[in-house]
Amino acid sequence: MRVHAKRAVALAAGLLLPVTVMANWTMNMSPGVTSTSNQIYSLHMTILWICVAIGVVVFGVMFWSIFAHRKSRGFKPANFHENTVVEVLWTIVPLAILVAMAIPATTTLIEMYDTTESDVDIKITGYQWRWQYEYIDDDFSFFSNMSTPKDQIRNRQAKGENYLLEVDNPLVIPVGKKVRFLLTANDVIHSWWVPEFGVKKDAIPGFINETWTRVDVPGTYRGQCTELCGKDHGFMPVVVKAVPEEEYNVWVAEQKEAAETERRLTEKDWTLEELMERGEQAYATACASCHQADGTGLPPAFPALKGSQMALEDMAGHIEIVVNGSPGTAMQAFGNQLSEVDLAAVITYERNAWGNNTGEMVTPKEIFDYKNQQ
């Protein structure tokens, strides 16, 4: 493990030197920071060099013929068209090379599939278009949304260093521990990829896939969803922070406390203004990608909420569709994705924003009761 880590650091440093000089001309796979990614990298380089070697021989013979055996040079054609010995040879030799290649590939694969004896278990759920991370052993969870501002994407503002590869809440994992990931999805298929870990696995509705990693070098690692999952597929990054164990424990304690506070917030008495303020934020992260920031939606795929009959008149229907979703459409059930406070806030917001001035509000307690009746 240590050896791998050292090698990885050395390689990364070696790669970084030319990279900083050459700016954005990264041409090769990164060896990454885990034993899996190291092994994949060495498989990749081995097969690459095998291909180069075969290419040199085959193209060498070809270019030799192209230059030497030209009609324009008066070269007379030979007339052979068979040779059993060569034909057998060039069937057997490639076969032997491939067998030699399959052996290390098999051992690596077996290691990648060994998800036993994990120290930390994290459930990852793909949603259109964000990730949910659930710390199974510690009973808290959160969503991770892309945090790149729209203005950068629309070229109205200079693009930041981590353009498209930054999130509001990164996944946090402890360094040196075996972390097991359980992957699933809520709507369509997504795929969770962190190149530096050598981990990519599909998140499929109705399935739970397993994979694992053990990161030895603290740092922030970035990846993306790699399975086409709809319009914002290009905008659902993965960011993982690997931190030393003590720091991790402190962070987990904080998260548990925050979850507790959140539960207490449900009990509080909320005013319309407070809910509107909170609702605006929740709406921006959870709903605006489809219904748009100004509530006009993208009809016919995503209906407008501004002036919608449901938002203006049908309160029960409104709560129901937000909590339970609309089956068979992109409108998901947000009941388990958002806290009671956020659900109440977002519904209140939709009923009062963009000129939907109903003046009505929904409290977290009402949502809590609604959910409990189901």
Added chain:
Amino acid sequence: MSAVADTHAQEHHHGPAKGISRWLLTTNHKDIGSMYLMFSFAMFLLGGSMAMVIRAELFQPGLQIVEPEFFNQMTTMHGLIMVFGAVMPAFVGLANWMLPLMIGAPDMALPRMNNWSFWLLPCAFLILVSTLFMQGGAPNFGWTFYAPLSTTYGPPSTTFFIFAVHIMGVSSIMGAINVIATILNMRAPGMTLMKMPLFVWTWLITAFLLIAVMPVLAGVVTMMLMDIHFGTSFFDASGGGDPVLFQHVFWFFGHPEVYIMILPAFGAISHIVAAFSRKPLFGYASMVYAVGAIAVLSFLVWAHHMFTVGMPIAGQLFFMYATLLIAVPTGVKVFNWVTTMFRGSLSFEAPMLFAVAFIILFTIGGFSGLMLAIAPADFQYHDTYFVVAHFHYVLVPGAIFGIFASAYFWLPKWTGHMYDETLAKTHFWLSFVGMNLAFFPMHFLGLAGMPRRIPDYALQFTDFNMISSIGAFMFGVTQLLFLFIVVKCARGGEKAAAKPWDGAEGLEWTVPSPAPYHTFSTPPEVK
């Protein structure tokens, strides 16, 4: 009076009908072949212009030209149109023109069905392309249309997409039946199976692949239709269905499909390399066996497209080994071509230039394919631009260059004129440079971590994307030159001899150029 009637009847028999009905009602394999080729070129330009939209958007980071929804429609339609509209019909067109000429038959075995299978295609693509103008837009779920993105979450036009795929499937199956019936029943006396030209062999095998897998495609889209409209849950997990089942069924069709797009090119290239090396093809028998082996193995490797779905490790290993195995017969073919060139007497007219580029660049695509077959490494490559680079290296210099090589090789036979060699060489060199500029940097992008099917990307990918877009525009514009060359050749030019290439072999060169409307009314004798 009777004399007049006779000449009239003869005229009718020997020349094409006049006007639009010649094309609508024709049962002549040459007319139908030409229509297939023209249709496929039109689709190539349409699918190509969609690629230009994609590449224009990806020229710079940020969203400039199109919205992400429309971007997804462009990638999807580009893939579908190129695969089903450009490549497959082009090979059927070549088959129509050349199979009867190569085996000494007067026409295809089932001429009326031939007409019908062609005319279904414009209908299918009219439906497919019209989805762009429908509410909710065209299909946007990738040419692989994975469920549930394409079922529960698909746009309303998905139903029209399904219908279009059904019609294309019917057309392909009828085309394949026709090819098999022609080859098995209508060869000239003396032409045994092992004397058949390789283009005939590769098409025979391709036709069997088509008959085996097009119904699977029809099955999978029908299951989608049922899920969308009739309340079944084949692919819907919340109803007890299985989204991964979709992928298994799709790729059981999809992998043989990629060989359908390349095997006929293998055949044509074999003729061209031998002709311009002025030397018989090396290892004819092993070529035939290699194609057969590839065809059989192509049914056993489908899940190499699904290494990340979470298959059990035994499945993972099986599909990795089977995929590695398929490299062996593919290697044999490349070695045979190179050995055919070795100690030949080479000249480099346009068909040969395209053929040599085919061998080199297809082999590069084969190398990246070998890399993708290594399952652990595929976890890093999968669904990145490395894959986009890989399949464009096998499809553009593979299928498309194979088609260009064949077109230049046989144009003199089709039109009776030599094409403009200088222009054709210009077409080649611009295509060659453009294509490599467009697709080689995609390898780097994929390895550096850029996922495919994204309308916008992180800043470290900027430079190679810019180069790639420039190459793509260069390649795209160059194809208009091909149109010009073909039109020019059809309208006039130096008269072509019956056999314009001194090294060429085969029955097609024994008939005059242009090939008369009816050929081999009495079968030739093959020794």
